[in-house]
Amino acid sequence: MPTVQFITSLKISALAALLTAVLLWLSPGSSDVGAVEPGVNCSSYTDGVCVIDMGDIWLCNPSYQEAVCPTSILVGDIVRWDYPSSAVLMHTTTECGADCDAPTLTPLWDSGQMDPGDTFEYTFTTPGDYLYFCTIHPTSQLGLIRVLEEAPPGLVGDVNCNDEVNAIDATLILQLVAGLLDELPCHENGDTNLDGAINAIDATLVLQYVAGLIDTLPP
Numbered sequence: 001m002p003t004v005q006f007i008t009s010l011k012i013s014a015l016a017a018l019l020t021a022v023l024l025w026l027s028p029g030s031s032d033v034g035a036v037e038p039g040v041n042c043s044s045y046t047d048g049v050c051v052i053d054m055g056d057i058w059l060c061n062p063s064y065q066e067a068v069c070p071t072s073i074l075v076g077d078i079v080r081w082d083y084p085s086s087a088v089l090m091h092t093t094t095e096c097g098a099d100c101d102a103p104t105l106t107p108l109w110d111s112g113q114m115d116p117g118d119t120f121e122y123t124f125t126t127p128g129d130y131l132y133f134c135t136i137h138p139t140s141q142l143g144l145i146r147v148l149e150e151a152p153p154g155l156v157g158d159v160n161c162n163d164e165v166n167a168i169d170a171t172l173i174l175q176l177v178a179g180l181l182d183e184l185p186c187h188e189n190g191d192t193n194l195d196g197a198i199n200a201i202d203a204t205l206v207l208q209y210v211a212g213l214i215d216t217l218p219p
Contacts, residue, residue, distance in 0.1 A: 037166075037210070038148060041071040048076060052143070054083045054091055054114070059134075059143045068131075069143040072212050078123045079145060085117035091141065093120055096131040100142060103133070110135075127215050146212045156217040157192050157206045159184040165217065166210055170203040177203070192217045 039045035041060045043053045050073045052060060060069040073079060081093045093111045097104030108130065111120035124130070124147045134141035157165040159172050173190055175181045177199055184190050190198040192205040208214045 038072050038074050038077075041069055042073075043082070045073075048074070049078045049080055052079060052081050054081055054087075054093070054141070056087050056089045057137065057140045059141050064142075066140050067142065070146060070212075071143065072146045072148055073124060074148055075127055076123070076125060077147075078121050080119055080121045081111065081114070083114050083116060083118050087116040089136070090115055091134045091136055093132055093143075094135050096133055098131075100131050100133045100138065103135075103138075107132075148212065149215050155186075156189050157202075157209060159186050159190045161186040165206060167207060170206040170210075173198060173203040173206065174200060194218050 039050065041052070042050035043060075044051045050071060052069075052071060055062060058065040058069075060071070071079070083091060091114050093109070093114070095104070095107035095109050097107065109120075109122040109132075111118075113136075114120060124145065127147050127149050130145040130147065132143050132145065155163060155165060157169055159169045172181065172184055176184055176190070184198075187198075190202055192202040192209075195201075205214065205217060205219060208219075209217050
């Protein structure tokens with residue numbers, strides 16, 4: 001194998017390994033709970049209102065029983081928890097503070113007892129991560145509201161010019177670094193940390209942004 005081809009293959013392999021490691025780190029099985037795009041795990045998300053369904057032993061959907069249900073919204077959005085009239089038990093939606101195992105005595109919101117057919121709303125005005133639970137069923141109904149800032153002007157990280165920032169942009173950046181691409185369609189958006197260079201760090205930051213681990217690009 002010619003030397004140049006061999007070196008290029010090594011670069012591609014190394015970058016593929018990096019991307020795989022980052023994707024595994026950000027996967028749903030990761031210890032970090034991460035929703036992604038605004039509206040994730042809302043049963044509906046229109047006009048700045050995210051509706052979260054509540055079941056008798058889960059939040060969002062039955063797959064989150066005894067697990068944290070992550071939801072992403074934007075600053076200024078309203079979350080409305082809907083408890084269907086067909087349900088049986090009583091619940092609350094209550095902010096935990098830093099740890100639901102040791103909940104705060106002064107939660108940002110507390111619905112009080114919700115009977116079947118009840119709803120509760122809260123408006124989120126500050127970016128951040130907000131853990132919450134049902135005080136009646138604290139181990140089976142857990143959630144996280146991730147409040148994101150609006151995407152910055154110019155859509156830093158959007159290297160394919162589709163007005164979105166997602167994992168495809170990270171892949172394109174890695175292809176550029178590996179020499180498979182000479183230039184990105186929106187090349188000026190590739191320097192996500194504004195250090196004057198486009199490299200694998202920028203791809204990692206795009207993935208962190210998509211997963212909700214950082215709120216803005218540049219971080």
